[in-house]
Amino acid sequence: MNIESILQKRLQDAVEQLFGFTPAEGVLQLQQTRKEFEGDLTLVVFPLVKLARRSPADTATLIGEHLRAHAPEVEAFNVVSGFLNITLHDRVWLALLQEAFRDDRYGLKAAAGDEGVVMIEYSSPNTNKPLHLGHIRNNLLGYSLAEIMKGNGRTVVKTNIVNDRGIHICKSMYAWQQWGEGKTPENTGIKGDHLVGDFYVLFDKQYKKEIAELEAGGMAREEAENQAPSMQAARELLRKWEARDPETIALWQRMNGWVYAGFDATYRELGVNFDKIYYESETYLQGKEEVLRGLGEGLFYQREDGSVWADLTAEGLDHKVLLRSDGTSVYMTQDIGTAKMRFDEYPINQMVYVVGNEQNYHFQVLSHLLDKLGYRWGRDLYHFSYGMVELPSGKMKSREGTVVDADDLIAGMVEVARKMGQELGKLEDVTDEEAGKTYKMIALGALKYFILKVDPRKNMTFNPEESIDFNGNTGPFIQYTHARIMSVLRKARENQISLSTTFPPGMTLEAKEKELLKTISEYPGVVTEAAASYSPALLANYCYEIAREFNQFYHDHSILNEPDPDKTNFRLVLSECVVKIMKSGMGMLGIGMPDRM
RNA sequence: GCCCUGGUAGCUCAAUUGGAUAGAGCAACGGCCUUCUAAGCCGUAGGUUAUGGGUUCGAGCCCCGUCCAGGGUACCA
Incomplete structure (x- = not known):
């Protein structure tokens, strides 16, 4: 209670x-x-x-x-x-402390039983270019949301739909065929996703050049975009791919393999993972089947050119294409197929899509389409719609080379953390390996906290010129607070102090102690609310709050040098609880807490 | 054009979903280490919450108008 x-x-x-x-x-x-x-x-x-x-x-x-x-x-x-x-009365707060201290899962909810699983789709990259800052926000939000759901007693399946097929990868493939000279990640030392991305950029350059030439020759823009030889070639590759042409399939597999190895490395660095990965190449045919079934059942209609459409005007939306006139599938088709496969495979109670807000309309449509197709879960799908990451100059544009690459960003952060750590000289008595791990933990803590503390629904600004702070309202601030507490707890253990949750009856609280206890009492509510409102930011801001609260207490009151042993004991129990909450709360953000830093 | 978001200190973000005098951090300035880690603590300064109206005991939050920014808008993903 x-x-x-x-x-x-x-x-x-x-x-x-x-x-x-x-x-x-x-x-x-x-x-x-x-x-x-x-x-x-x-x-x-x-x-x-x-x-x-x-x-x-x-x-x-x-x-x-x-x-x-x-x-x-x-x-x-x-x-x-x-x-x-x-x-x-102070005894009310002391009773709360006892309860919090004794409960290993304080603030977390017990498993809810047979409610079915929450499936959370996130990341969902295209296989033609490496991950960037926008993907980082997606990955961190998806992972954190999954952890928050788990903390609320839900069974979670984290899933990823890899957009491994389509014109985009064919562009990279064509460029590699043309100008690749047999380059591979192995013989160049370039990370696979970056290598493939480089060819995608090459394609785009060539394509633009061709369009310009055709336009100069008097062709209309749209016509030129269609007629450009490199685009024709990419389309031809897509056609061959759909026809299962062995050579094309082999190249596709090879280049996608490079990309996956690259993605895996980035995911590992970020500390995110998936329980089940779907590939568009394996789901899009199911989508086609479903659309054709819907057509047969009169849910959709066909136009003279053969394209298949859904009429959603009754739902207040528009007409939406589901199959192109040439019979190929669109993004929506694939999402229908993937949804069907998922619901066939898992007892899904709730489906959550972590996808940027630019696709709000897409998911509105998807929801209606699934509903029409007879899947009652379609109506209840939840589009976790998050805002985009902008640069001070505006939106990131890959064509203008203003994207912030995920790998570069992480590596840069680790370097800053290392430099700062060495200047402060805090880790001189640990092994280099240990120190390296800690620097990485701090760097990722800074990056993840920076992104997750912002309300997911809102757009946020990232300035690559100014590196992310390590002081103030940041991940490292919270990590540092944790390390300080751990240091005190270590010393207490060394001094053979054992903790007791029996406090003397007349014990009174200092103001800062009570503030901390109040903050501790709020934790369970924050965990609930973070799930209910799909907001890791709530947890992030709470963790900052409790760290700040602890630092004030720590500054004003001594723990181990306190003459009254009852007070020392009480403060140690209090500190232990704060550590527990920080580990738990920050853990749900995917941020590790170092024992020293 | 139409639809959907958003606009809070110089900058990056909060504000218990309609509650008290709108809070933090960064940047600036000033203080605190012979005492459990100064990646810390304390203080000063910084606001007509884009703007004009409305609703009520009470509005950053709800309603209407205006301005600005972003996104979407029938064979891109």
Whole structure:
């Protein structure tokens, strides 16, 4: 039973007895008392005053007096303009600490039973170029969301749909055939995804040149884009691929293999992973089948040129193409096929797509299409729509070379972390290997926190000129706080201090201690809310808050040099709880906590 | 054109979903290490929440208008 719900009950009793009515859901609004006022929790009394037929101040005072007389947890109260500030006995907070300390999974929810799985699709790269900053946000959000769901007792399947087929990879293939000179990751030492990406860029250059030449020859833009020889060649490759031409398939497999090896390395660096990977090349035919079934059942219609369409005007949307006139499938077709395969293979209770907000319309359509096709889960799919990462100059554009490459970014961060760590000289007594691991943990902590602390729905700005901070509201700040606590706990162990959750009866709390306890009490609610609102940012900001709170406490009060052994014990238990929460909370963000730094 | 987002300190972000005097960090300035890690702590300064109206006990948040930015908009993904 948490503190807030106990107080809720007390308040309800008070209102019933004082005013003779049962407050409706949401009328008793409790919130944390703001720091500038005396108290722990605050009741907003405005919603009550009409029914109580009293002034806000009277209502608050009456409730406050009733609480003091009947609620043993309540020590004092004060009323400030319609706000009833309630102070709880220190023993309430100490009881909370005991509970938090004893529960290994404090704040996390027990497994929910046979609710089915939550499948979370994220990452979903194209195989024609390496991952960039935008993908990083996607990967971090997807992974973190999965961990948050797990923390809330859900069974999660993390999945990735690799867009391994289509015109984009054919462009890279064609360019490699033309100008590759047999280059491979092995004989060039270039990471596979980057090598393939280089050829994609080469293709684009050539293509642009051809368009310009054709336009100069008097051809219309659109016509030129279609007629350009390199585009024709790429289309020819796609056609051959669909016809299973052995040579084309072999090249496709070879180049995709390079890309996968590259992606795997990046995923490993980022610390993300998947339980099940789907490949578009294996799902798109299923999609086609489903669309044709829908056509047969009269759900869709065919135009004279042979293309297949869905009419979604009744749903307030538009007409949407599902199969091109040449019979090839579009993105939507593939998503239908993938969805069907997934639901055939897993007992999915909820399907979550982590995909940027530029595809809001796509998922609205997909939801309706699946619904039409008879999958009741279609309606309930959740598009976790996140904002894009922008540079100070605006959107990242691969064609203009302004994308921030994922591998470069990570490597750069690690370098900064190493340099800074060496300047501070904190890890001189550990092995180089140990230090290296820590620097990496810090670098990734900085990067991940930087991205995850922002509300996922909003666009965010990343400035590559200024490297990500390691001070202030950052991942390393939280990691550092953790390392300091671990250091104290180590020393306590060395001094043979054993911890006890039995606190002396009359023990009183310092202000900073109580603030920390209040923050600890909020953790379970934050975990719940992070899942309910799909927001790792909530957890990130909470972890920062508790770290800040701890640092203030740590600054003001000594733990091991405190003369009163009961206080030392209490503070160690408190510290242990903070460590536990940091590991758990930051763990759900995919951020590791070092024992020293 | 139409549809959907968003606009908060110089910069990057918060704001318990309608609650108190809008908070943090960075950058600037000033203080705190013979004491558990100074990647820390404390302080100063910085705001007409794009803008004009409206709703009510109460609005950064809800409604309407305007401006600005981003995204989408029938055979790209």
